[in-house]
Amino acid sequence: MEDLEHLTLPVTHPTGNYDVTIGYDLLGQVGKLSATEDHVALITDTNVGPLYAQQAAKQWENCVVITLPAGEAFKTLDSVRLAYEQMFAAGCDRQTTVVALGGGVINDLSGFVAATFMRGVRFVTCPTTLLSIVDASVGGKTGVDMPEGKNLVGAFKQPEAVIADLNLLKSLIKEEFACGMAEAIKHGLLSAKDVLPTLTQTDWGESLRNGFTADDRSAFMQLVHDVVAVKRDVVQRDPFEAGERALLNLGHTFGHAIEQVTNYDVRHGEGVAMGLVCAANVSYKLGFSTIDLQSVVEDMLKKVNLPVRLPRVDPEDVFNAMQQDKKKKGKKLRYILLKDFESAFIAENVPDDAILETIRDLQNW
Numbered sequence: 001m002e003d004l005e006h007l008t009l010p011v012t013h014p015t016g017n018y019d020v021t022i023g024y025d026l027l028g029q030v031g032k033l034s035a036t037e038d039h040v041a042l043i044t045d046t047n048v049g050p051l052y053a054q055q056a057a058k059q060w061e062n063c064v065v066i067t068l069p070a071g072e073a074f075k076t077l078d079s080v081r082l083a084y085e086q087m088f089a090a091g092c093d094r095q096t097t098v099v100a101l102g103g104g105v106i107n108d109l110s111g112f113v114a115a116t117f118m119r120g121v122r123f124v125t126c127p128t129t130l131l132s133i134v135d136a137s138v139g140g141k142t143g144v145d146m147p148e149g150k151n152l153v154g155a156f157k158q159p160e161a162v163i164a165d166l167n168l169l170k171s172l173i174k175e176e177f178a179c180g181m182a183e184a185i186k187h188g189l190l191s192a193k194d195v196l197p198t199l200t201q202t203d204w205g206e207s208l209r210n211g212f213t214a215d216d217r218s219a220f221m222q223l224v225h226d227v228v229a230v231k232r233d234v235v236q237r238d239p240f241e242a243g244e245r246a247l248l249n250l251g252h253t254f255g256h257a258i259e260q261v262t263n264y265d266v267r268h269g270e271g272v273a274m275g276l277v278c279a280a281n282v283s284y285k286l287g288f289s290t291i292d293l294q295s296v297v298e299d300m301l302k303k304v305n306l307p308v309r310l311p312r313v314d315p316e317d318v319f320n321a322m323q324q325d326k327k328k329k330g331k332k333l334r335y336i337l338l339k340d341f342e343s344a345f346i347a348e349n350v351p352d353d354a355i356l357e358t359i360r361d362l363q364n365w
């Protein structure tokens with residue numbers, strides 16, 4: 001396998017370990033890299049499947065391709081049932097490996113299918129969005145949305161391998177690439193400030209689509225590796241979100257609420273970008289950080305085509321939506337704030353006024 005252009009990031013978890021492989025032209029090598037010889041249920045969606053499923057499936061003699069409708073709206077138990085039904089129809093059993101080929105939605109859904117089909121089968125994930133590479137594919141959280149809220153039913157299911165073929169990102173639309181950059185910048189802010197200048201210095205999505213120079217090709221692979229390593233380190237230290245892992249929600253309390261009140265016109269990564277600015281702004285207002293930190297965060301986000309101001313929304317609506325946030329502990333909402341780069345912390349007792357003021361100040365009108 002020496003001829004493959006890739007980097008490997010080992011992950012340990014409470015019940016074992018696996019490798020995240022990040023590189024180019026890996027799709028045809030998933031079987032070898034994950035020691036998955038046969039009996040595969042390849043779960044993908046209606047956007048990714050037509051582009052890549054055939055190329056992936058042909059490496060196994062016995063592979064059923066299950067194509068689910070694309071998008072967050074279909075991250076449901078109905079889709080899980082569809083997958084089970086097609087697996088039974090194809091004769092899948094306990095020896096089957098579920099291979100996910102898609103973005104975070106397919107990763108989370110397929111992981112849940114793998115955790116539950118016949119009480120659990122092997123799971124391999126091939127993330128195809130930047131967001132799912134740097135965030136969703138590592139950490140073992142899987143599940144589906146319910147009418148009552150996002151990700152409310154699920155299981156921890158660790159993959160046998162994560163294989164990220166960066167070539168597949170070429171077909172990703174610009175906006176989705178940018179969403180992945182929002183999570184990448186978040187990881188950089190949390191504990192990899194050294195990657196931030198390189199991460200935001202060029203439009204990596206554009207260069208990828210237009211054909212990388214040899215230097216850029218390996219630089220991008222290294223960057224993705226370093227950003228995934230942030231998530232790896234956090235989930236290794238806190239696999240079940242007892243403490244530190246909550247820091248990965250930086251920007252998310254605001255972000256989720258903005259997504260919700262705009263009826264999801266704002267994509268997740270865009271909400272996170274706005275949320276990062278909000279977090280920096282509240283941190284400044286409460287005297288934890290400087291206004292310069294907010295400016296630097298904004299500049300980085302702007303460079304990668306992400307929004308840094310909120311759309312026209314009623315601040316009260318956003319505030320109320322935030323109160324539904326899952327991270328609510330007891331009655332008081334906890335916020336992830338910043339003192340500086342690499343020094344995020346969980347803040348209790350943040351005054352409601354400061355939050356409302358930030359939402360008002362950062363509106364785009």
Ligand SMILES: NC(=O)c1ccc[n+]([C@@H]2O[C@H](COP(=O)([O-])OP(=O)(O)OC[C@H]3O[C@@H](n4cnc5c(N)ncnc54)[C@H](O)[C@@H]3O)[C@@H](O)[C@H]2O)c1
Nearest residue numbers: 047070071103104105128129131132135136141168171172
């Ligand atoms: N498990 C976790 O720890 C974790 C962490 C972060 C996010 N998530 C979940 O991830 C989901 C968001 O993930 P996402 O942003 O990848 O969304 P997604 O899976 O919906 O993908 C975004 C869009 O891009 C399309 N797509 C995917 N790969 C493509 C490719 N290579 N070329 C062309 N189109 C492609 C998809 O069909 C979809 O339309 C959310 O459901 C979120 O809850 C999970």
Ligand SMILES: [Zn+2]
Nearest residue numbers: 135183268272
């Ligand atoms: Zn996120």
